[in-house]
Amino acid sequence: MNEVESNTAAAEGHLGAKDLRVLLLWILAGLVGAGIAYKYFFRAFPEASLDLRVSRTQALEVARNFFSARGQKLDRYQSSIVFSVEDFSIEPNSDSPPG
Numbered sequence: 001m002n003e004v005e006s007n008t009a010a011a012e013g014h015l016g017a018k019d020l021r022v023l024l025l026w027i028l029a030g031l032v033g034a035g036i037a038y039k040y041f042f043r044a045f046p047e048a049s050l051d052l053r054v055s056r057t058q059a060l061e062v063a064r065n066f067f068s069a070r071g072q073k074l075d076r077y078q079s080s081i082v083f084s085v086e087d088f089s090i091e092p093n094s095d096s097p098p099g
Helices: 003-011 017-044 056-069
Strands: none
């Protein structure tokens, strides 16, 4: 079967042996790629596996220690702790709060 016949067969909705081999190779390459991505995702993006649970008290203590270690006097400052979450899984027009 030459190239013209192969194109004609594909246009008619039939796949030739060469077309099936190419298709199977692409599927295999996709599966191998997906397996590699799954195995090495957290190595490539370690921030995706961080556990960032910190209480408000712990966050304030860490911040105070950070600035005190750099010579800042904190006795005349007030503190404010703001935690926010960017949750993109919520519908944009949703009236209910996240959580």
